[in-house]
Structure formats: C-alpha cells, structure tokens
Amino acid sequence: MSRHVAIVTDSTAYLPPQTMERHAITAVPLTVVVDGQALEEGTEISARSLAQALQKRRPVTTSRPSPEVFAATYRAAADAGATGIVSLHLSAEFSGTYDAAVLAAKDASVPVRVVDTRMVGMALGFCALTAAEAVDAGGSLDEAVAAAEKRAAGTAAYFYVDTLDYLRRGGRIGAAQALLGSALAVKPLLELDGGRIELREKVRTASKAIARLEEIAVERAASEAVDVAVHHLSAPERAGALAERLRERIPAMAGLQVSEVGAVIGAHTGPGLLAVVVSPR
Structure with missing residues (x-):
C-alpha cells in the first residue's frame, strides 16, 4: 500500500x-464462528469446510x-x-x-x-x-x-438458493417470506435491492430457477460493456455451465469471473448457492 x-x-x-x-x-x-470457534474468513476456514459444517447442522454464525x-x-x-x-x-x-x-x-x-x-x-x-x-x-x-x-x-446482483432457511436463521430475510417459500415448495430467486436481500421471483423447480436467473442477467446486461461474476457454494459444475451460457449470450461482456463464495456469505446462503453479478463499466 x-x-x-x-x-x-x-x-x-x-x-x-x-x-x-x-x-x-x-x-x-x-469472522466465521463454528461450534464457538472463531475463524478468519479466507485464512482459517475454507468454503468447503463451511459447507460441511452447514450440512452437519453445526452452529454457524458470523461476526464483523x-x-x-x-x-x-x-x-x-x-x-x-x-x-x-x-x-x-x-x-x-x-x-x-x-x-x-x-x-x-x-x-x-x-x-x-x-x-x-x-x-x-x-x-x-x-x-x-x-x-x-x-x-x-x-x-x-x-x-x-x-x-x-x-x-x-450501476451494479446488479441476483442469486438462487436451494432453501431460504439459512437466510432466515441469520436474519437476512423476513421469516414470513421464508415460511411462505417453504409452504409453497418454491425455489426463490433473490436480488440485492437498496443493500437488502429481497425476493424477486418464485419459481417451481431448481432448473427453471437457474434458467430464469440466466435470463435476468442477460436482460440486465443488454448491450452494455459489462463485467460479470458467477458465484457458487459447493456447485462448481452448475456455476461453470451458467458462466459459459452467459459468455455466449452477452456479446459486450468485458470480463467474466467464476468463483466460490467464502465462508461468511456461504454461512447465510447454504450449499447450492448460485449468483450472478452484472456490473457495467
């Protein structure tokens, strides 16, 4: 520096x-806290370890x-x-x-x-x-x-999660929306809006939700010169396939990055997360 x-x-x-x-x-x-143990994101806990902890339903929280x-x-x-x-x-x-x-x-x-x-x-x-x-x-x-x-x-972020339970537990989305989603057995598509996570659409199946996520990203990119990022947690094949489709469908794409989210975001979204960031230059 x-x-x-x-x-x-x-x-x-x-x-x-x-x-x-x-x-x-x-x-x-x-910091991510797993079973009471505080671990720094990026150095002391990996996304894979975090996903395993969540799948085993071990207590996981995060701190600033x-x-x-x-x-x-x-x-x-x-x-x-x-x-x-x-x-x-x-x-x-x-x-x-x-x-x-x-x-x-x-x-x-x-x-x-x-x-x-x-x-x-x-x-x-x-x-x-x-x-x-x-x-x-x-x-x-x-x-x-x-x-x-x-x-x-100018930047937009959209994402799909297999369940709203992790977001509900962390207080990142309203309990009523989480319960509604569970009751209707829908797959939620979410977006960042005003710094908050909001429910954008409800889709019936995972495949339809991911297809819709792709459409939303393509529509948002339009013909602008944009950078695109595809994030995932424990879903590398799904993320790679989506990234390739976006590469083909967004002609003005300036840059594309595919990466797994870290433990902090993963703790609140759970395994299966798929997200797309569209950021005009």
Whole structure:
C-alpha cells in the first residue's frame, strides 16, 4: 500500500488474490464462528469446510472485524506512505463491518473515506477494483470514492438458493417470506435491492430457477460493456455451465469471473448457492 491513496475492502469482496496484489487492495477479514470457534474468513476456514459444517447442522454464525483491526490496517497504510484511504465494504444491512470501519476512521492519522457500497461478493469487489483503477490513473481520494460509488449504483446482483432457511436463521430475510417459500415448495430467486436481500421471483423447480436467473442477467446486461461474476457454494459444475451460457449470450461482456463464495456469505446462503453479478463499466 505504497500508493498515495490506499484501497481497503473486506473479505466478502472475493477478489482474486492476484488482482488484489496487482492493484494493492487490502481486504480486512470477517469472522466465521463454528461450534464457538472463531475463524478468519479466507485464512482459517475454507468454503468447503463451511459447507460441511452447514450440512452437519453445526452452529454457524458470523461476526464483523473489530474497529481495532481496521485501525491497524489504516495505520499500516499511512506508514507505507498513503495520504488518504478509501475503505469500501459490504452492505451495512448485512453486517456491522461498515460501522466498525467508521469508528476506526475517526482516529486515523490520514483521511479515511468509508463507503457502504450496499453490495457484497464481486458486486463489492468490482467497486474496490474501480477505486483502485482510478488511483492507478492518478485520481484523488474524492475521485476514487466517486468512481466506486458510480460503479455500485450501476451494479446488479441476483442469486438462487436451494432453501431460504439459512437466510432466515441469520436474519437476512423476513421469516414470513421464508415460511411462505417453504409452504409453497418454491425455489426463490433473490436480488440485492437498496443493500437488502429481497425476493424477486418464485419459481417451481431448481432448473427453471437457474434458467430464469440466466435470463435476468442477460436482460440486465443488454448491450452494455459489462463485467460479470458467477458465484457458487459447493456447485462448481452448475456455476461453470451458467458462466459459459452467459459468455455466449452477452456479446459486450468485458470480463467474466467464476468463483466460490467464502465462508461468511456461504454461512447465510447454504450449499447450492448460485449468483450472478452484472456490473457495467
């Protein structure tokens, strides 16, 4: 982080390690608690281990980074020569991560702009990458923030889960919607809307839900130059097949990434998650 404006995000951005290294992006880890044991996402618990814990119905919760962790990250950036920091995080509707970053920013030795992107996954990752690219091009602190906020405003994220139970347990979606979905034996299609998880459509079967997810992504992309990310949890074949179909159907696609979500998001969606992020450049 030797650049004049440092870019900080959190571990739910799921940016490829080589991308983070190339653009000097730092990710502060969230924590997953399994059977009372606190484990850092990305280093101490894998998506596979998380999926196994969920399938065995072991108690799983998540927690935000502490303000002290953010303070240390900001201090390291300043010590490396940064004169300003952009700190971009997952939706405050999901986590107290944004609030922890705000608390730490108050005592930082350099200006820190903390942004609630109202996104998660590569929807957040694209925002962090855009801010880093703005800085690479010589942009100021304000210009990097503006670039990230513009990217966030145009980005859409849609996802399919096999069951709403995990989201209901974590309080990420209304209990009434979860019960309704179970009662009707439907497969839910969800979307990020205003930083919250909302039910977009209810489809009768998994195959129809995934086909509809594909259609929604293609419609959202239209003819714009877009980056696309396909996320999954314990469903690599399903994700790969969807990615290939999207590659064929979105002619203006600028970039495509397929990746498994980490333990924090996986804890709230459960195995079988399939998500698509569409982010205009």
